[in-house]
Amino acid sequence: MQRPNYPSGKDLLSADAVSRFDLDDIMERAERHLREEEMEKAGHALPEPPAPRRRPKVIATLFDQRSTRTRLGFQAAAARLGHQSIDAYDTDRNRIGQTTGESIEDHIHTVELYSDLLVVRSHMEDLPYRVGRLSYLPVINAGNGADEHPSQALVDIFAIRQMRGPIETLGIALSSDTRARFAISFVKMLKLSPPKRFTLCCLPDAPLNPAMREAMTVLANLGTAIGIVHDIRQTLDHDVLSIQMQDMSKFAHAALGNEAVDKEKESEPFTLTARKILDARSDTLILNPLPRFSELDTSCDSLPNAGYFRQVQLSVPMRMAILERMLLGIPWTGQADSFPPSSGG
Template identity: 35%
Template structure:
């Protein structure tokens, strides 16, 4: 706020706390904090790059709903370029035996550096056609097209309504398909989905409390 460096801020704040939780617009913020801090640092969102604690709660939600993660067909839908939650989830799912569909408009395809990191460890398919794969899915993870990430308004307008999940569309899905979303949503999931058994996005929020409590307990030595 007064011109001090990010590193100086971390070194100062760590004297007031036992854990530092960092959410910052720069992609390398959590790494930079961890390099200089002598207390645990938790990445709560590093620009458009990663959101690891969201990935943890997403894994917990999938396991809670399905009883397993291995063997599932999972689709990540929407903004795969700027969406940090899907980057972290892709990294996490590379540790499991899943088939991952990466569904997006061509302008919002998954970042190449993410795919390079999971190459050979993750069975994935890139497509823009949700309808053709929907009947195969166990998990549909929907993301918001993030207006704030686009340098030009016209680029956002071109893709903002690329996908919309509603009850009519879900007639083609498996009865036990779960629909997830890191929230907030805008128009990408219709409210008529909320009262169906498919809707798991608000349960994700509750699971996030449990997972983050456990993470804090873990880094503080209580577990």
């Protein structure tokens, strides 16, 4: 089979793929989808009702890691755009890597014949990049080991803009393991609209992930005031706090199947409770990419600044915008050609 050319910028594999132009475009698309959703819920007719599709696009999800919000978010986004989604990797049924199975190369070349876009989530950090090289279709990295999660970063920035306004006017805090993939993509993405202030809350004896350190240095060079603290209370004077566990090592490469991972209790300085928020008289917007563990107490759920479930809701129009843009063949104009070195295979 004669394979098509691989257009530059076809894939969303890293936050580095996104330029300021791309960010403005994707936010505008997501805001339009959100407005249309709100109009429909209010019973108003849309200005231009979408034309029925004669041939819906097919979104193939290749997830070898468990997922709730990312998988359902992309599936819901595809359905609302009038497209369909298929599961192209089932850990209980697929034969990839089995003695009677097929290679990843054969699997991808088969799936792309059924599909128009591939969404990949894997515990293997190189897999989305390998798929991007193997397939002429656009590929989205939906989380790869302890590397990146660029669509989550776009969701988080969209949520902040919707609930707190322009990023450039805000003070933003992040309490997280600095190796967490959502955190790395998020801080990288902030360089496109640098906040006034950025504070990292982390374990005092944990070395900073080099990728996180580099992203924070970029922000500092762009004029953002950078700080590092070791107690969640010191973040509650910010406009936004994104929080997750401080040690994600057990979860970043967790096995799939039926193997369970024990949840360790977060240490007290990094646990957010309603009492801490009320004592600080804080109106900090609280975000969490979910699932949460013991870092975010359920007592916070009833507070007006709890934004994490609204964050989930806003992920659908953002993922609609991502799918729409990529299915139209609009390239990402950041560092879209940069790939990690091939590990062979």
